[in-house]
Amino acid sequence: MINLTDEQIMIRDLVRRIAKDKIAPYSSEIDKLENFPLMSFEAFRDNGILKLSLPKEYGGANADITTLCLVIEEISKVSPASALLVFATSTVIRTINMVANDEQKKRFFSVLEKGDKLCAIAITEPNYGSDAAGMQTKATLKDNKYILQGRKIFITNCGVSRYYLVFATVNPKLKKKGITAFIIEKDTPGFSIGKIEDKMGLRGSKTGEIIFEDAEIPEDNLIGIEGNGWKILTGVVNTMRLWGAGCMSLGIAEGAYEYSLGYAKQRIQFGKPIAEHQAISFLLADMKIQIEAARSLIYRTAYLIDSGAKDKREIETLISCSKCFASDTAMKVTTDAVQILGGYGYTKDYPVERMMRDAKALQILDGANQIQRLIVSKNILR
Numbered sequence: 001m002i003n004l005t006d007e008q009i010m011i012r013d014l015v016r017r018i019a020k021d022k023i024a025p026y027s028s029e030i031d032k033l034e035n036f037p038l039m040s041f042e043a044f045r046d047n048g049i050l051k052l053s054l055p056k057e058y059g060g061a062n063a064d065i066t067t068l069c070l071v072i073e074e075i076s077k078v079s080p081a082s083a084l085l086v087f088a089t090s091t092v093i094r095t096i097n098m099v100a101n102d103e104q105k106k107r108f109f110s111v112l113e114k115g116d117k118l119c120a121i122a123i124t125e126p127n128y129g130s131d132a133a134g135m136q137t138k139a140t141l142k143d144n145k146y147i148l149q150g151r152k153i154f155i156t157n158c159g160v161s162r163y164y165l166v167f168a169t170v171n172p173k174l175k176k177k178g179i180t181a182f183i184i185e186k187d188t189p190g191f192s193i194g195k196i197e198d199k200m201g202l203r204g205s206k207t208g209e210i211i212f213e214d215a216e217i218p219e220d221n222l223i224g225i226e227g228n229g230w231k232i233l234t235g236v237v238n239t240m241r242l243w244g245a246g247c248m249s250l251g252i253a254e255g256a257y258e259y260s261l262g263y264a265k266q267r268i269q270f271g272k273p274i275a276e277h278q279a280i281s282f283l284l285a286d287m288k289i290q291i292e293a294a295r296s297l298i299y300r301t302a303y304l305i306d307s308g309a310k311d312k313r314e315i316e317t318l319i320s321c322s323k324c325f326a327s328d329t330a331m332k333v334t335t336d337a338v339q340i341l342g343g344y345g346y347t348k349d350y351p352v353e354r355m356m357r358d359a360k361a362l363q364i365l366d367g368a369n370q371i372q373r374l375i376v377s378k379n380i381l382r
Contacts, residue, residue, distance in 0.1 A: 002066070002303045011052070011061070012070040018043045024078040030204035031081070031354050036160060037204045040075075040082035044115075049086055051115035053093040055105075058113040063090070066302040068243040076251025077258075080358050081204030083248055085118060088156045091240045092119035092165045096183065098236050099224045108163065108183060120161040121237070122152040122210055129154075130371045132167075133176045133230065137212065139168040141226075144219045146182065148212035151194070154365070158208035159193040162186055165237075166210075167229050179229030183221045190215030201357030238316065239305060241323040245366035246298050249323075249330035249359065253294065256330075256337035256355045257287045264340055280340055287333045294326040317379045324372035330359035 004012070022043040030037045044050045052071065054060025061067070068090055075083035096108055111117060128134045137150025148168055155164075163185060169178040184191060194209030224232055261284055264275035274280045301318040309315055334356035338345035345352050363369050 002299055004066070004070075007061070008067050008070060011063075011067055012074060014047060015049065015071050015074040018047060018049070019074050019078045023075065023082050027079045027082075028348075028351065028354070030079060032203075032348070034198070034203040036206055037079065037082045037085065040079060040204075041085055041118075044082075044086060048115050050089050050118070051093070051112060052086075053090040053097070054109060054113060055097060058109040059115070060093075060113070064302075064306045065239060065243055066299065066306050069247045069298060069302050072243050072247040073251040073254070076248040077255040079204065080248045080252055080362075081202045083251070084156050084202065084205040087240070087244045087248070088121055088161070089117075089119040091121055091237060091244070092163060092183075094239075095165055095181075095232065095236050096223065099181070099232055100183075104183070104220070104223065111162065117162040118157045118160055119163045119165065120155050120157040121240075122155050122164050122166040123233070124152060124154045126151060126153055130368055132233065133179070134172075135167065135169055135179065136172055137166070137168040138172065139170050139180055139182065139217070141170070141219065146217040146219060146222065148182075148184075148190070148215040148217055150212050151209060153209045154197070154207055155210055156205055156207055158196060158206050158210060160206050164191075164210065165223070167233065168212075169229075170226055174227070176230040177227055179233070180226050181223040181229040181232050182217050183223055184215070184217055188215055188217065199361070201354070201359070201361045234316070235312070238319060241366045241372075242298060242301055242305075242319045245362045246294075246319075246322045246326045249326035249362045250291070250294050250298060252355050252359050252362070253287070253291050253326075253330040253333040256334045256352050256359075257284070257291060259350075259352060259355075260284070260287070260337040260340040274340070283336045283340060287336060290329040290333060294322075294329045297325060298322045313379050313382070317376055320367075320372040320375040323366060324369045324376070327359070327362040327369060331356075331363055334359045 023040050026039050051060045052063040055062050072083050125135050139146045139148050163183055166182045166184050171178040190213050192211045194211050196208035264280050265273050267274045301322050337352040344350050
């Protein structure tokens with residue numbers, strides 16, 4: 001583990017208390033009822049968590065990648081669905097801060113500085129998920145406005161966000177070179193919310209479809225320049241895989257490990273705690289090994305990014321390694337946690353079955369693990 005600053009420790013400890021006291025008691029209810037995690041949102045709002053990535057002049061902490069990793073990890077130990085509120089919002093804020101012009105920063109950040117607004121990212125389409133360069137949502141410039149046509153799916157914080165960071169193409173034939181980024185407000189004419197998904201896991205997170213039907217977007221809401229959306233995706237937004245799915249996976253795995261360890265110390269079979277049986281103790285040992293390996297990979301990568309490492313290919317490779325390994329670890333650890341609890345682990349009276357369902361999503365979102373392996377293999381073979 002790298003050395004943390006006093007501010008990072010303070011933020012981590014604050015979020016840890018919020019997760020334990022304000023979120024954990026409702027984690028099962030959030031999942032069962034598939035409700036928007038209102039208690040989590042209010043706790044984040046009241047403690048400035050939703051604006052951590054804002055520049056300090058707007059009341060934020062200008063949080064770096066390591067700090068965001070710590071925050072998402074702590075929340076995800078008890079409720080990754082709640083962590084997604086912070087994840088998507090911080091990703092949009094970071095993107096605006098790194099790419100937008102001064103006028104745009106002032107306009108958007110003055111709305112977000114109260115820390116009571118959510119944001120969302122819109123990339124995936126019905127026929128274009130892993131093949132993001134082939135997206136078909138079209139943006140046509142007309143009379144100082146972009147007219148958007150198309151649909152985006154699997155949008156986190158769908159229907160509850162104030163701002164949507166949307167990637168569309170000015171010309172589908174241009175593939176990567178046509179992709180352009182926009183900030184779209186929720187009340188934009190021609191913009192509507194479609195189906196909200198009924199998911200296996202992460203059920204407290206509102207995931208759904210957004211629809212553009214001649215939606216008029218002011219030209220001033222274009223982020224960066226026309227056609228540089230792919231560079232924004234790969235150079236700025238790509239880091240979300242590390243502190244998003246990567247750290248959510250790490251948190252889930254830790255939560256499942258801690259719960260199953262406590263259970264194994266208390267559960268008596270054949271005259272002694274099951275933790276003292278080698279079959280169980282080896283499962284717990286493997287959990288610990290895998291979690292520590294994932295943690296080291298994630299925080300090493302975060303340190304390199306925050307330190308300004310110049311090798312973009314190495315950073316991209318490490319981000320993909322981290323996301324892939326951590327989410328595979330979360331799936332393995334939560335499955336073993338269910339096994340340790342036996343029949344109880346398969347019931348909804350215990351949290352490990354929920355953790356296993358949540359973990360599965362993270363092998364898919366933020367770029368499926370097959371895509372992460374493709375990125376790694378291409379980079380190491382170049």
